[in-house]
Amino acid sequence: MPTRHIVAPVAELPPGSRKIVRVGSREIGVFNVQGEFYALRNLCPHRSGPLCLGRVRPLVVTAGLFELAHEREGEILKCPWHQWEFDIKTGRALYDPDLRVKTYKVQQEGDEVVLYA
Numbered sequence: 613m614p615t616r617h618i619v620a621p622v623a624e625l626p627p628g629s630r631k632i633v634r635v636g637s638r639e640i641g642v643f644n645v646q647g648e649f650y651a652l653r654n655l656c657p658h659r660s661g662p663l664c665l666g667r668v669r670p671l672v673v674t675a676g677l678f679e680l681a682h683e684r685e686g687e688i689l690k691c692p693w694h695q696w697e698f699d700i701k702t703g704r705a706l707y708d709p710d711l712r713v714k715t716y717k718v719q720q721e722g723d724e725v726v727l728y729a
């Protein structure tokens with residue numbers, strides 16, 4: 613049964629920011645993506661790297677031959693160890709949707725960001 617943890621005042625986690633918190637033996641990254649909060653375990657399913665320390669990026673797509681475009685700005689998390697990319701909103705790996713990092717419920721409650729883990 614998840615328990616309730618106050619992560620931070622909302623003002624301390626503006627869009628584009630993150631905070632890594634410890635809950636028991638787990639580290640969990642809380643991300644603000646365009647005003648919505650998401651939480652992922654800071655443990656990459658590939659080789660257990662510190663996923664939540666990675667760069668936050670847009671999704672890079674090909675718009676045609678020699679054409680690249682960016683979509684979903686700030687929604688993709690790139691693991692710092694081997695550069696695997698994950699969808700922050702779902703925890704799924706981009707190249708293999710069956711592979712995912714553990715996600716947790718997190719939401720704004722009044723002036724606080726609250727995590728259930």
Ligand code: FES
Binds near residue numbers: 657660663694
């Ligand atoms: S440990 Fe994250 S991509 Fe390898």
